[in-house]
Amino acid sequence: MESAVDYWTSKALLDWQVEMGADEAIADAPIDRYALEDKKPAPKVQTDPAKMAPPPPPAETPQIDVAQAAQDAAAAASDLDGLRAAMLAYEHCDLKAAARHFIFSDGVAGAPVMILTDAPDRDDDRAGQLMSGPTGVLFDKMIGAIGLNRVGENAVYMAPVLPWNPSQNRDPSAAELAMMTPFLRRHIELAAPKLVVLMGNAPCQALLGRSGMTRLRGRWVEVDGVPALPIFPPSFLLTNSAAKRDAWADLLALQAKLKDVT
Template identity: 35%
Template structure:
């Protein structure tokens, strides 16, 4: 007869379960028992609320010395107000004078809730100093796992798209409007994009590309401030302007992640790639 395992889930199983919850958008713990929120709850006794902090500390120290079981308490850090988070992002981005400094500022930033559920901060990819900068809205699942930009099946298609016009990743610099994965591979919310936009704009300024390509609907909406579908805004050269006055020609095209789901749309991406190749040839000595 097979014995039932009574030891409970392993650490690895618990970590996988918590990761599943995080990727599903759950960012706070639930109680084991349902809570009846329609039943009035008596406030705690005044004496308990005003207990002497010194007595609490002494009791804790006594328990520790006597081998008492100190139960950890699960608490959430207070959320940064949206306006304050935006101001912090603007200040941190403005203070970065190099890409390395900006990367450090992004990794230290705690004002975007996506960081709580992401495995990795994916700041950049490709080659710094490249003439061409390509920006997606947010990392995908494989990017978040690997800590690298545009990887997995999406990355394989991206490499083939570049090869079709004679380029490799070494010929372009990669960035994201938001450097943390959105659960479910969704698009960043307008608030998330607004908070992170100062970092993305400063990254463009420091990278100083000749041309910018926006990959997908999310990136196009964030940087072109257009609400139309990507099929309506793609394939048109415009001017990208940052709040500090940097300008560069920009074009939007279809995201590799989208093309994997809609392969019939590859003809539009191919037309856009040819325009990018021709523009690179016009502005320099070739691709």
């Protein structure tokens, strides 16, 4: 019975407190509110979307002038080995990723005749050597007919307008030529030939700003102060036999000019 009295007594006291307005539980021990640290609640920050500052714009990726980068890298090269290293380190030409080989030059550096060719073709890219395959066979016959060779006595020096083969054997784009021309001009400067042969449309476009071999061939021009002669490339002569007569005339003109400068 004692437990029943305690229950009803307790319930009556609780009901009385509810009637008096108590609406939460009371701790078992008394709390001295004056002894508690006075902490004021942090004021709520009212966020007004209309007054919020917009987020800062993302940082822009700096645009690289790829032609200027090539110009700077080429100018810094003090010799042919340095130029080769600078071209290998140049990362802005997409042709580099797809080509098998980097083809810098062929022949003998310092030779009086420097032959600038179109970009390496598929055969060159496979072999890792300039003027390979059927075009190389015809090329050797062409220069051999006027007493020149790739190596040894009366050697020539050769360099492609671009060191990588464009995929699908396509012609280089104007952007690719513009990008790599600073290296080509520096190559001529460091090789210091007495005569330059522009063997194909791409070298003429890069260095003369013109193309169309039927109009350009057979006429001496100047490239950076060096006499230069546009000549049909072997790849064109393999499919255009009628042009071989003009090519022979151009080779004879090269032979005569070479005697004048050496």
